[in-house]
Amino acid sequence: MQLLHNVNLKEYNTFHISENASFFTTIHSATELIEILSYNESKRSRIQFIGGGSNILLTKTLEGITVLNKLKGIQLLSENEDTAIVQFMSGESWHECVMWCVSNGLGGVENLSLIPGTIGAAPIQNIGAYGVELKDVFVSCEAIHLVSQERKTFSLEECQFGYRESIFKTKEKGNYFILSVTLCLQKKPTFKIEYGDIKHILATKFNNHVSIESISKAVIEIRSSKLPDPKVIGNAGSFFKNPVITKQLFDTLLSQYPQLPNYPAENGIKIPAGWLIEQCGWKGYKVDKIGVHERQALVLVNFSDAEGSAIYQLSEQIIISVQQRFNITLEREVNIW
Ligand code: EPU
Numbered sequence: 194m195q196l197l198h199n200v201n202l203k204e205y206n207t208f209h210i211s212e213n214a215s216f217f218t219t220i221h222s223a224t225e226l227i228e229i230l231s232y233n234e235s236k237r238s239r240i241q242f243i244g245g246g247s248n249i250l251l252t253k254t255l256e257g258i259t260v261l262n263k264l265k266g267i268q269l270l271s272e273n274e275d276t277a278i279v280q281f282m283s284g285e286s287w288h289e290c291v292m293w294c295v296s297n298g299l300g301g302v303e304n305l306s307l308i309p310g311t312i313g314a315a316p317i318q319n320i321g322a323y324g325v326e327l328k329d330v331f332v333s334c335e336a337i338h339l340v341s342q343e344r345k346t347f348s349l350e351e352c353q354f355g356y357r358e359s360i361f362k363t364k365e366k367g368n369y370f371i372l373s374v375t376l377c378l379q380k381k382p383t384f385k386i387e388y389g390d391i392k393h394i395l396a397t398k399f400n401n402h403v404s405i406e407s408i409s410k411a412v413i414e415i416r417s418s419k420l421p422d423p424k425v426i427g428n429a430g431s432f433f434k435n436p437v438i439t440k441q442l443f444d445t446l447l448s449q450y451p452q453l454p455n456y457p458a459e460n461g462i463k464i465p466a467g468w469l470i471e472q473c474g475w476k477g478y479k480v481d482k483i484g485v486h487e488r489q490a491l492v493l494v495n496f497s498d499a500e501g502s503a504i505y506q507l508s509e510q511i512i513i514s515v516q517q518r519f520n521i522t523l524e525r526e527v528n529i530w
Contacts, residue, residue, distance in 0.1 A: 194218060194228050196258070205261060206246035207309055207423035210501040214259035221263045221284075223337065223372055229260060230342055240339065241530070242370060244284065244311030248318065248429055249528050252501040262313055264372065267293060272380075278332060280375045283313025287320070295409045300382025301330040303409040304391075307416045309423060309430065313371040316347075317361045318526070319354040323412055324388035328354040330376045336369035345369070356458070357434050357526055384408060390415050419489045427495030428486065432508060433470075433523040437461040446519060466515075466523055467491040473514040483507055505529060 200217035203209055216238070220226050233240060239257030264284035271278045277299050281290050287310050291302045304325040315327050316334050328349065335346050353360045361369065384403050386392050394411040395401055421428050443462045447453050456463045470476065470490040477487035482499035486492040493504055512523050
């Protein structure tokens, strides 16, 4: 185990914020994880894990030990003529695993192409895009308890998935390290092409040919056209969740804003936060080194060398203006560290 002191994290977070980790190490196996947990047993320092660094905003030096997850491996556990059960180690890149599925003719995750981040982060917020969520293909995940060091397998039900929610953000927040995620993939998939522009792109660019590969390519095209590439402009995807509001508030707002976009949700009506933010005049906003993306108002950006606290302040201002205008309180999707 090599514990480095004062390591700059700029290349380990997609916002490209330059903050240090007091102590930093990289792990490649469960054994190395146990080693660092055991080392820390008596010290009881704070431990935080970084995968792709695509859902965090660094606002200060990270005290304690920051652990970079590099657990790699993809294993076919079982298959029959319809499905394949595959285990992905948590440090694998999510998108590279989707590409692996696409090239092996396995369906279910093609709509989730190009989502940044690692496999291990996927269950924490039940990643989702274009009508599909992780929970739709999820079988289980194996995790290690950070204090007892016991291994536990969480089933689909035990994960308590909701919209950008899971037990790892609520009851078990910060208690576990996810080692691997097992998915059930389809050899004869039912495609989901209703959401957004997928159908349109399939018609105009793929001659209406619907396949795992063409959907993946269409999603990559839509995402690339709307969302800034973190390699070019620092960002962490959607900064806020789409709020779910009551029918009563929805009716009031609809009478004022007849064009209010909305989708049915489990416990109310979901409104795209991007629309609310755009209505408040933030879309394309730029001040100094930070701003709101010009093609998707849900994405806050670091144009160059911004402080994380400046982006946090901007998110506060946005929350206040949406609250004042629509009486809706936006919740951050990105974790503030
Ligand atoms: N809209 C605007 N202005 C904007 C952005 C959006 O008016 O600047 C409105 C439009 O009415 C548009 C609607 O919002 O039709 C929906 O926009 P979009 O399809 O881009 O999706 P979203 O609801 O803004 C969610 C996810 C994205 C995911 C897309 C596609 C959340 C918080 N975000 O965004 O996830 O890629 O759907 O499924 O649920 C992420 O989590 O990082 C992420 C990018």
